[in-house]
Amino acid sequence: xxxxxxxxxxxxxxxxxxxxxxxxxxxxxxxxxxxxxxxxxxxxxxxxxxxxxxxxxxxxxxxxxxxxxxxxxxxxxxxxxxxxxxxxxxxxxxxxxxxxxxxxxxxxxxxxx
Amino acid sequence: xxxxxxxxxxxxxxxxxxxxxxxxxxxxxxxxxxxxxxxxxxxxxxxxxxxxxxxxxxxxxxxxxxxxxxxxxxxxxxxxxxxxxxxxxxxxxxxxxxxxxxxxxxxxxxxx
Numbered sequence: 001x002x003x004x005x006x007x008x009x010x011x012x013x014x015x016x017x018x019x020x021x022x023x024x025x026x027x028x029x030x031x032x033x034x035x036x037x038x039x040x041x042x043x044x045x046x047x048x049x050x051x052x053x054x055x056x057x058x059x060x061x062x063x064x065x066x067x068x069x070x071x072x073x074x075x076x077x078x079x080x081x082x083x084x085x086x087x088x089x090x091x092x093x094x095x096x097x098x099x100x101x102x103x104x105x106x107x108x109x110x111x112x113x
Numbered sequence: 114x115x116x117x118x119x120x121x122x123x124x125x126x127x128x129x130x131x132x133x134x135x136x137x138x139x140x141x142x143x144x145x146x147x148x149x150x151x152x153x154x155x156x157x158x159x160x161x162x163x164x165x166x167x168x169x170x171x172x173x174x175x176x177x178x179x180x181x182x183x184x185x186x187x188x189x190x191x192x193x194x195x196x197x198x199x200x201x202x203x204x205x206x207x208x209x210x211x212x213x214x215x216x217x218x219x220x221x222x223x224x225x
Contacts, residue, residue, distance in 0.1 A: 004155075034213055043117075043203055044156070044216040090155055098169045099207065100146065101214065103155035 002027040004091050006104035014112050015083055021076040021107045023091030032094040033074040034101070035065055039087045047089070050074065086111045117217035119204050125223045126194050134189040134220045136204030144209050145187040147179060150201040150219070162187060163209070191222075199224045 007022040025031065032051050036044040048059040055067040065076045074091060091104045118137045126132050138145050144163045148156035158171035162181035176192040185206070191198060201221050205214035 032213075036216075043119075043218040044205075046213050046215070049213050092155075094213075098161065099144065099209070100158045100161055100169050100171070101148075101156070101205075102158065103148075105155045106153075 002029075002031065002093055002095060002102050004093055004102055004104035006089075006091055006107050008107050009105065010108045010110065012110045012112060013081055016080045018079050019077065019081050019085075019109065021089050021091075021109065023074045023076065023104060025072050025074065025091075025093045027072075027093060029095070029097070033065075033067060034092045034094065035059075035063070035074070035076050036090045036092060036103075037087050038090065038106075044090065047076075081109070081111050083111050083113060085109060117204055117206050117215050119202075119217035119220050121220060122218065123221045123223075125225060128194055128196060128224055130194050131190065131192045132194060132222060134191075134202050134204075134222070136187045136189070136206075136217060138185045138187065138204075138206035139215045142206035142208050142215070143185055144207045145181055145185065146205045146207075146214060147187070147189045148203040148205065149173075150203060151197075152200070156203055159189070194224045196224050198222065 005024045013019045034049045035047040037047045048057045050067045058064045063078045088106045092101045146161040147159040150156040161169040165181045178190045180188045201219045203219045205216045207214045
């Protein structure tokens, strides 16, 4: 069975500091990996995804994540965060056969001024 | 292009009642999935429909059922509501191929 573990439930950080949100997964089959962001009282927005190819993927707003197959990780990083990055972040894996998403428990990123 | 729209946005129901939630998929998307997100938790997969057929189901009882229509819009029906059914219900659509899903803003269901 596939599963996703987000190692930190809350990550407080000051504005303009770097941040890393950790995600590990377990799967016996090929997977696709995703990070979604959820702002208060909203649905999920796709931040970035790894399907194949380069193991480093980037989003348009400065986030990046690196797929590490040997460590079964897909950590999300940003070199300098903004107040507006405060949100809930979900890591997810997709079953390569059915496409269903399996989510982690989420990490709350709290950016302080 | 339009995104995924869900209705209603909020709903309050009494235990034992039945509820229907609706979702309009993003244009061109033929796959729709429903997720339940309890407070403080990650979304949990309920089921998925592809071209009007259910092609995947999570660990939810049969009182959770769904439909997908020829225009790829979808419904989630829940019978005999329980207090623990209180959650945010998210609909997501995809064009297939595991390229990621587009989520709606969700329906907040409260069962009292």
